[in-house]
Amino acid sequence: MKKRVKDSMVEIAHIVRPTDLNSAKRLFGGTLMAWIDETAVIVAKRHAMMNVTTASVDNLSFLSAARMRDVIVIIGKITYVGTTSMEVKVESFVEHINGERELVNRAYITMVGLDDEGVPAKIPELILETPEEIAENEQAKVRRKIRSELRNNE
Numbered sequence: 001m002k003k004r005v006k007d008s009m010v011e012i013a014h015i016v017r018p019t020d021l022n023s024a025k026r027l028f029g030g031t032l033m034a035w036i037d038e039t040a041v042i043v044a045k046r047h048a049m050m051n052v053t054t055a056s057v058d059n060l061s062f063l064s065a066a067r068m069r070d071v072i073v074i075i076g077k078i079t080y081v082g083t084t085s086m087e088v089k090v091e092s093f094v095e096h097i098n099g100e101r102e103l104v105n106r107a108y109i110t111m112v113g114l115d116d117e118g119v120p121a122k123i124p125e126l127i128l129e130t131p132e133e134i135a136e137n138e139q140a141k142v143r144r145k146i147r148s149e150l151r152n153n154e
Helices: 029-048 131-153
Strands: 002-004 012-014 053-063 073-080 087-096 100-112 125-126
Touching: 012 029, 029 053, 029 073, 029 087, 029 100, 053 073, 053 131, 073 100, 073 125, 073 131, 100 131
Parallel strands: 002 125
Antiparallel strands: 012 073, 053 100, 073 087, 087 100
C-alpha cells in the first residue's frame, strides 16, 4: 500500500498560556519541543497505520520567540519514507491576529513504525505528487545520508 503526503498531514494549534512560559516570559522551548514531537507522532501514525517511536530529531532551530496569548500553529508532513522509518518535517508558526504566520521553528524528526511487539515494521511507501514534495524528498535523502554517516562515525 502507498500513501500520499496529504493523507497524513497534520495542522495543530495551541494558545501560549502562563504555564507554557519560561523565566523570560517566552514560550518554553521544552513545551514547543513536546508539541513538535506530538505532531510528528500523529503524522507518522497516520502514515504507517501503526504505533511509532521517535528515533531522532534533526535541525531543531528556534528562529523567533513566541509570547503569552500567541497562537502557535504546528504543521507536520511526511518528507521521506524508508523501509521501517520515515522523516517528518514539522514547522511551527506564530499566527498573528491578521492571519499572517511567522515561522518560529523548523525540525525534522525520524520516526520508526512498530509492530504489536514493538519491533520495527515495514511501513507504506510514499507517493510524491508535487514538485515541492519531490524536492523535499530529495533533501530528506541528503539528511538521511548525513545521519547515517554521523552514526557510523560514533
